[in-house]
Amino acid sequence: MNHLNKPTLTSKECDLAREPVFRKLPKESIDALRRICRVRTYRAGQTVIADQDEPGFTGCIAEGILRMQKTLPDGRQHIVGLLVAHDMFGRVLHRRSNFDIEAATDARLCCFDRRALEDLLSRDPALERLFLVNVLDELDAAREWIILLGCRRVSERLAAFLLILCRRSADAERVVSGSNDRIRVHVPIGRADLANYLGTRAETISRAVHALADEGIIAILDPHTFDILDLPGLIARAGNGDFGLNRP
Amino acid sequence: MNHLNKPTLTSKECDLAREPVFRKLPKESIDALRRICRVRTYRAGQTVIADQDEPGFTGCIAEGILRMQKTLPDGRQHIVGLLVAHDMFGRVLHRRSNFDIEAATDARLCCFDRRALEDLLSRDPALERLFLVNVLDELDAAREWIILLGCRRVSERLAAFLLILCRRSADAERVVSGSNDRIRVHVPIGRADLANYLGTRAETISRAVHALADEGIIAILDPHTFDILDLPGLIARAGNGDFGLNRP
DNA sequence: CGGGCGTTTGAAGGATGTCAATGATAGTGG
DNA sequence: CCACTATCATTGACATCCTTCAAACGCCCG
Numbered sequence: 001m002n003h004l005n006k007p008t009l010t011s012k013e014c015d016l017a018r019e020p021v022f023r024k025l026p027k028e029s030i031d032a033l034r035r036i037c038r039v040r041t042y043r044a045g046q047t048v049i050a051d052q053d054e055p056g057f058t059g060c061i062a063e064g065i066l067r068m069q070k071t072l073p074d075g076r077q078h079i080v081g082l083l084v085a086h087d088m089f090g091r092v093l094h095r096r097s098n099f100d101i102e103a104a105t106d107a108r109l110c111c112f113d114r115r116a117l118e119d120l121l122s123r124d125p126a127l128e129r130l131f132l133v134n135v136l137d138e139l140d141a142a143r144e145w146i147i148l149l150g151c152r153r154v155s156e157r158l159a160a161f162l163l164i165l166c167r168r169s170a171d172a173e174r175v176v177s178g179s180n181d182r183i184r185v186h187v188p189i190g191r192a193d194l195a196n197y198l199g200t201r202a203e204t205i206s207r208a209v210h211a212l213a214d215e216g217i218i219a220i221l222d223p224h225t226f227d228i229l230d231l232p233g234l235i236a237r238a239g240n241g242d243f244g245l246n247r248p
Numbered sequence: 249m250n251h252l253n254k255p256t257l258t259s260k261e262c263d264l265a266r267e268p269v270f271r272k273l274p275k276e277s278i279d280a281l282r283r284i285c286r287v288r289t290y291r292a293g294q295t296v297i298a299d300q301d302e303p304g305f306t307g308c309i310a311e312g313i314l315r316m317q318k319t320l321p322d323g324r325q326h327i328v329g330l331l332v333a334h335d336m337f338g339r340v341l342h343r344r345s346n347f348d349i350e351a352a353t354d355a356r357l358c359c360f361d362r363r364a365l366e367d368l369l370s371r372d373p374a375l376e377r378l379f380l381v382n383v384l385d386e387l388d389a390a391r392e393w394i395i396l397l398g399c400r401r402v403s404e405r406l407a408a409f410l411l412i413l414c415r416r417s418a419d420a421e422r423v424v425s426g427s428n429d430r431i432r433v434h435v436p437i438g439r440a441d442l443a444n445y446l447g448t449r450a451e452t453i454s455r456a457v458h459a460l461a462d463e464g465i466i467a468i469l470d471p472h473t474f475d476i477l478d479l480p481g482l483i484a485r486a487g488n489g490d491f492g493l494n495r496p
Numbered sequence: 497c498g499g500g501c502g503t504t505t506g507a508a509g510g511a512t513g514t515c516a517a518t519g520a521t522a523g524t525g526g
Numbered sequence: 527c528c529a530c531t532a533t534c535a536t537t538g539a540c541a542t543c544c545t546t547c548a549a550a551c552g553c554c555c556g
Contacts, residue, residue: 070395073488078398080391093381098388125373132380133341135387140346142390143328147318149397150326150447152513153543191503199398204544206504223503240321400545402512439535452512454536471520471535 014039014110019060020086021134029127036116042103049090049101057111058090064107065188068099069196079197081145082188084168088134092117104189144243149199151239157198158208159237162218163245166228183228184221191223212237262287262358267308268334269382277375284364290351297338297349305359306338312355313436316347317444327445329393330437332416336382340365352437392491397447399487405446406456407485410466411493414476423475431476432469439471460485 014037016022016030025033039062042048048066049055066083080099083089089101092114121128148160165185174181187194191202198205209226212218217234219227228234235242262285264270265278273281287310290296296314297303314331328347331337337349340362369376396408413433423430435442439450446453457474460466465482467475476482483490 068391070489072395076487078395080394091384093384098391122373122377125370125376128373128376128380129370132376132383135380135383136339136341139383139387139390142387142394143316143346145394146328146390146397147320147326149394150444152447152449155543196398199400201400201545202503203505203546207544210504239324241318400511438533449513450535451514451537455512458536 014062016110019062019110021060021088022130025130026126029124029130032120032124033112033117033127036112036120038111038113039108040111041108042106044103044105044107046103047100048103048107048109049097049099051097051100053097054095055090055097056114058088058092058114058117059109059111060088061085062108062110064109065104066107067102067104067189067193069102070099077196078199079193081142082197084188088138090114092121092131104193147241148243154198154200154204155208155211156238157200158205158212159234160239160241160243161194161198162226162228162234163238163243166231167243167245182219183231185226185228187224187226262310264358267310267358269308269336270378273378274374277372277378280368280372281360281375284360284368286359286361288357288359290355290357292351292353292355294351295348296351296355296357297345297347299345299348301345302343303338303345304362306336306340306362306365307357307359308336309333310356310358312357313352314355315350315352315437315441317350318347325444326447327441329390330445332436336386338362340369340379352441395489396491402446402448402452403456403459404486405448406453406460407482408487408489408491409442409446410474410476410482411486411489411491414479415492430467431479433474433476435472435474 014034016034016037022030022033037059038057040048040059042064051070061083063085066087066089067079068081068083068089069077069079071077082104083101089109091097121131144164148157148164151157151160162185165187166183174183189197191205195202195205209218209220212234213220215233217228217230217237219229221227231245235245262282264282264285270278270281285307286305288296288307290312299318309331311333314335314337315327316329316331316337317325317327319325330352331349337357339345369379392412396405396412399405399408410433413435414431421432423432437445439453443450443453457466457468460482461468463481465476465478465485467477469475479493483493
């Protein structure tokens, strides 16, 4: 929202070697990356990169959640993707951003200067390969999201969304309770954002969530925290697509 | 549909140098590609790559249209993308496909052996860079599609779809008629496929198309061919997002 | 305590899905 | 050439789902 609030900038280096994305890189590549890396911290609501900007950096998330979104000229907002810890954000090799990238929560980012990174890519095949694979994974995720949005009923889209959340260890944890395991998922955004994300309205989201609860498929601990009580039931709700939950 | 019908395979080389995707490559790279390229032809309805397959090849389309789709276990189909001439299909560096790729029309494909291509990529930075940029473009297209599917009304999604088609020279042509220019777009798939693509049903597509025609925004020449009579009106229908039509 | 924010609930109208029937077109075989 | 069939597009009727507007509720914070 607030383009004017500048992020806090520290010269402290990131611990890139700990990021899963970079772990497979040879040491020299990591060192080269580290040299052009700066940490930026944002508060919830701040804009990281604005639509049609030519940002000077790209990077990955150390902590927090970013929201990629497009605001249509008529005022409606569509969330295109949520980025969580260890995800890369921004776009190398592209001048203009096609989306707003905003901090959905307070966030700490490892940022690389765009030009320096592109130089590095051209000289370091291992690094370029890493970025290629990373973009391929993002493409998979985007296509999975397309399938989700292709579901006609909101209840189906919500079920599919929860299944995708279940797959992310950062947002889901197994909870041992009484008789059997539960999966606890944390939804990092509010109802209105979730509605934009799923192509509907906050009221409809609310009704769909409570419908799942009424059927005993989930339990609502608080508006942002659910327990999955009936995983097969949830999968059935999503059109039996398990969204990779049983993927080896 | 029919996995069993084998494609026609010729050893004739592709004219890769004419493909816009490859045009910027140095001559050596194109020659190397040409050496591992084989032409395959498919008839409408044949499966090129099946979901969960480990296809031995990837490539680009010389002629025809491919349909990327996912069939959910409950039988519903979602089209994730349409691939037209000069688009790349399949996925380098990934073993399993996540989607069915079927020929929507008769198609002629320039195919590269997967392993040979991956070897080539590792040895040819220019080629790897080309693939990286190509995947980045696909990612942009996928995100644009996510925005389209985020529209709540079918009429909005249809309008956005037509705007995207307008941008493709292969599917749109300017037609001089009487007083002013028209843009003629050719929809290369039937109503049922279009419905799967836009997350709705064939009947609803039909009604939405005729609603646009009744308002004088488009003219229906035949079920697959429309003239855009009122481009601003169409843009307004799509939530005022012009989907890059006015992009420099 | 009171105000703001986000969530939830209710009611009514509009949009879409579904089922069924009809119309249009191209290809087939006589 | 024509009847026949298969396929696709269109239309209608009705049930369901969703949006919209409005109001109530809960919660955090000043």
